[in-house]
Amino acid sequence: MISIIQLTKTYGKKVQALRGVDLEIGSGMFGLVGPNGAGKTTLMRILAGLLRPTAGKVSIFGNNITTGKGKLAVKSVLGYLPQELGLYPDLTAFEFLEYVALLKGVTDKKERQKQLVEIIELAGLTGDAKHRLRTFSGGMKRRVGIAQALLGNPQLLIVDEPTSGLDPEERVRLRNLLAEMAGRCTVLLSTHIVEDISQSCNDMAVLHQGRVLFRGSPRELIEAVRGKVWTVATKGEQPDGGAGIVSTMQLQDGVQYRLVGERVDSHPAMPVEPSLEDGYIWLMQQSRLDQA
Amino acid sequence: MNAVRQVLAIAQTEFRFAFRRGAPVIIMILVGLLVGAGMMMAPLTNMSNWQSATSMTPEQIQKWTTYGLKLEEYPIFIRDGIGDMFVYSSILAWWEMFAALLLLPVATIVAIPADHVFGTWEWLRTTPLTGARYLAGKFLGTLAAVLVVAAVMLGLFFAVANVILMTTVHFWLSSYASLYFIELSLLGGLPLLAWATAAGTLPGVLFRSRRAAIFPGLVVGLLSVYFWVSAFRSPSSEMLMDKVVYFLLENYHSGATAIEAKVLGQTITLTWITTRIGIGQVLLMYLALLAAFLLLAGLARLWLQWKENF
Numbered sequence: 392m393i394s395i396i397q398l399t400k401t402y403g404k405k406v407q408a409l410r411g412v413d414l415e416i417g418s419g420m421f422g423l424v425g426p427n428g429a430g431k432t433t434l435m436r437i438l439a440g441l442l443r444p445t446a447g448k449v450s451i452f453g454n455n456i457t458t459g460k461g462k463l464a465v466k467s468v469l470g471y472l473p474q475e476l477g478l479y480p481d482l483t484a485f486e487f488l489e490y491v492a493l494l495k496g497v498t499d500k501k502e503r504q505k506q507l508v509e510i511i512e513l514a515g516l517t518g519d520a521k522h523r524l525r526t527f528s529g530g531m532k533r534r535v536g537i538a539q540a541l542l543g544n545p546q547l548l549i550v551d552e553p554t555s556g557l558d559p560e561e562r563v564r565l566r567n568l569l570a571e572m573a574g575r576c577t578v579l580l581s582t583h584i585v586e587d588i589s590q591s592c593n594d595m596a597v598l599h600q601g602r603v604l605f606r607g608s609p610r611e612l613i614e615a616v617r618g619k620v621w622t623v624a625t626k627g628e629q630p631d632g633g634a635g636i637v638s639t640m641q642l643q644d645g646v647q648y649r650l651v652g653e654r655v656d657s658h659p660a661m662p663v664e665p666s667l668e669d670g671y672i673w674l675m676q677q678s679r680l681d682q683a
Numbered sequence: 684m685n686a687v688r689q690v691l692a693i694a695q696t697e698f699r700f701a702f703r704r705g706a707p708v709i710i711m712i713l714v715g716l717l718v719g720a721g722m723m724m725a726p727l728t729n730m731s732n733w734q735s736a737t738s739m740t741p742e743q744i745q746k747w748t749t750y751g752l753k754l755e756e757y758p759i760f761i762r763d764g765i766g767d768m769f770v771y772s773s774i775l776a777w778w779e780m781f782a783a784l785l786l787l788p789v790a791t792i793v794a795i796p797a798d799h800v801f802g803t804w805e806w807l808r809t810t811p812l813t814g815a816r817y818l819a820g821k822f823l824g825t826l827a828a829v830l831v832v833a834a835v836m837l838g839l840f841f842a843v844a845n846v847i848l849m850t851t852v853h854f855w856l857s858s859y860a861s862l863y864f865i866e867l868s869l870l871g872g873l874p875l876l877a878w879a880t881a882a883g884t885l886p887g888v889l890f891r892s893r894r895a896a897i898f899p900g901l902v903v904g905l906l907s908v909y910f911w912v913s914a915f916r917s918p919s920s921e922m923l924m925d926k927v928v929y930f931l932l933e934n935y936h937s938g939a940t941a942i943e944a945k946v947l948g949q950t951i952t953l954t955w956i957t958t959r960i961g962i963g964q965v966l967l968m969y970l971a972l973l974a975a976f977l978l979l980a981g982l983a984r985l986w987l988q989w990k991e992n993f
Contacts (some may be wrong), residue, residue, distance in 0.1 A: 439809045443992050463811055471809040477802020479696075481703045493692035494810040496685050539806065 470545030693820025701828030715836025721776025766857030791883030
């Protein structure tokens with residue numbers, strides 16, 4: 392469905408954001424995770440037709456996005472929520488969404504009204520649709536962003552860091568909405584919050600320094616780190632060895648560390664059930680070790 | 684069909700913004716007031732003479748009939764003569780329209796950078812919209828706002844002129860003069876405003892903030908005035924007007940000029956015209972303007988394609 396072959400993107404002469412990325416993405420919800428600066432946004436922007444790749448091939452639903460025709464064909468089935476969504480503060484939510492619907496080619500008035508009513512309700516904006524966007528909170532603006540991405544019945548939904556800056560309730564609500572959408576179209580979720588992936592994606596990739604470090608299901612990444620996750624209680628000192636610290640919890644008589652990596656000999660370590668976050672930290676750790 | 688709807692959607696939104704943000708509207712109101720006042724200057728300063736001329740003395744009646752003119756032609760002569768004064772004023776006041784050439788680019792050059800400022804640029808380019816449709820929508824929306832204000836200002840001019848005439852000499856503005864001002868607006872004003880709007884809107888693709896665009900907008904305005912004056916100037920060196928106004932004036936006739944022609948035995952024109960220009964030169968001016976517009980639009984389109992992948 393989405394085929395990415397040897398995709399490279401270089402900004403200027405020196406900054407290589409993507410270094411030969413190969414990915415095949417099918418239907419459902421696909422998660423792309425990686426640290427800041429990994430190249431996630433660059434990849435998303437290339438897929439959305441905003442950036443031209445330096446080298447490589449990208450085909451979406453059989454359309455080559457480096458050609459004008461292919462790009463337009465992809466955009467006609469695309470819903471995109473950028474990391475920073477800009478809105479016209481002078482427009483009401485309804486005016487703005489109607490404008491987006493027209494640009495997306497929903498020209499039939501009845502169909503447009505139907506979609507607008509449905510999506511406004513889905514995004515929980517029914518009571519606020521007639522208010523100017525300048526009066527909206529960050530969470531409400533994010534919901535308007537989701538609503539505009541869903542207009543026009545997209546077959547591909549690209550959402551870049553959708554949950555950053557949202558409160559926990561809004562985050563869960565948004566994740567559920569995206570999961571629901573994944574039943575109808577391909578959803579590409581880019582995030583640096585591993586929890587977003589673990590809660591909603593059945594397929595994922597980890598990107599680091601412009602390269603794909605991992606490609607598979609969240610379950611596979613968790614299995615890859617099984618037997619390498621420990622908890623260690625100390626009096627306060629950090630455990631020795633090369634294990635990465637996933638979390639730290641202050642106890643009454645010391646500190647409990649959650650570690651990922653080889654077993655620590657300096658302190659008694661208890662093996663624990665791995666999580667996706669552990670797998671992610673382990674991958675990052677391995678990448679650093681490989682580079683060293 | 685879809686392309687047309689997209690262009691109209693952008694144009695409609697831009698039209699709305701032009702009124703909510705105000706700059707093009709304010710500039711058009713100022714230019715309208717300036718030009719309207721200029722057009723009324725000469726007739727108003729001579730109004731007392733016209734007032735006293737509305738009734739004839741016995742000597743005038745005798746002189747009038749000596750020329751073979753009928754007495755019922757006299758009110759027509761006075762009414763159209765006052766109208767001719769308004770028309771004559773356009774010779775003196777048309778250059779004030781160049782204020783629109785200078786200032787409109789400053790006001791309209793921010794239309795495209797506004798999408799960068801609001802952050803809407805990103806998602807706009809992910810819709811099935813081409814750069815050409817985007818540019819067309821931005822230009823048409825801004826132009827529509829400019830033309831609506833211009834039409835209101837023209838209406839205001841007619842209203843004020845007629846109120847003044849009715850309260851002083853008890854005539855409406857002559858139909859000849861009214862028609863002239865409508866022609867002047869459509870054939871002279873519309874292309875000028877369209878160019879000024881295009882000269883502002885289209886180079887806006889180069890800028891990402893409104894502040895960065897203001898000074899270049901002023902430079903574009905100055906270049907527009909220079910371009911217009913040097914390329915389209917009328918053959919008369921004393922009068923700062925373009926070929927369209929010159930053409931309309933050389934072809935202007937009224938009841939008063941017909942009576943004058945009867946008396947003097949020669950065709951009367953208002954411009955002391957020594958060199959006549961035909962419709963060909965006016966069409967050439969429009970063609971040159973169209974070519975300049977297409978060049979500007981083409982360059983803006985190429986820039987979007989090359990720099991923004993749009």
